[in-house]
Amino acid sequence: MQMIVIRGVNFKTIEGIALWPFVLVRSKNPSPRLLFHERIHLRQQLEMLILPFYIWYVLEWALKWIRCKDAAKAYYAIGFEREAYANEQNPAYLNTRRFWNFIPYI
Numbered sequence: 001m002q003m004i005v006i007r008g009v010n011f012k013t014i015e016g017i018a019l020w021p022f023v024l025v026r027s028k029n030p031s032p033r034l035l036f037h038e039r040i041h042l043r044q045q046l047e048m049l050i051l052p053f054y055i056w057y058v059l060e061w062a063l064k065w066i067r068c069k070d071a072a073k074a075y076y077a078i079g080f081e082r083e084a085y086a087n088e089q090n091p092a093y094l095n096t097r098r099f100w101n102f103i104p105y106i
């Protein structure tokens with residue numbers, strides 16, 4: 001899968017963001033871990049036909065924020081993020097990952 005990385009973006013609080021087919025990162029020399037984390041998000045976005053991913057992402061975050069009353073904790077509880085963080089250090093992960101495999105992480 002093609003990934004277009006835009007480096008040195010002037011983000012204040014985030015390391016990077018995947019906006020299919022682009023990955024925007026703060027660092028000019030991003031770690032392989034960060035790039036693979038974002039690559040997992042690109043796969044999630046593609047298999048959800050892009051736009052529904054963002055709607056689901058924001059809704060899940062909002063619901064979890066309401067439940068735990070902590071925006072950062074809610075972010076780390078999003079299924080897409082949990083899957084990406086759990087597998088970002090396994091570069092072979094996407095070779096064997098099943099379709100919609102973020103579901104077990106919700």
Ligand SMILES: [Zn+2]
Nearest residue numbers: 037041081084
């Ligand atoms: Zn992420």
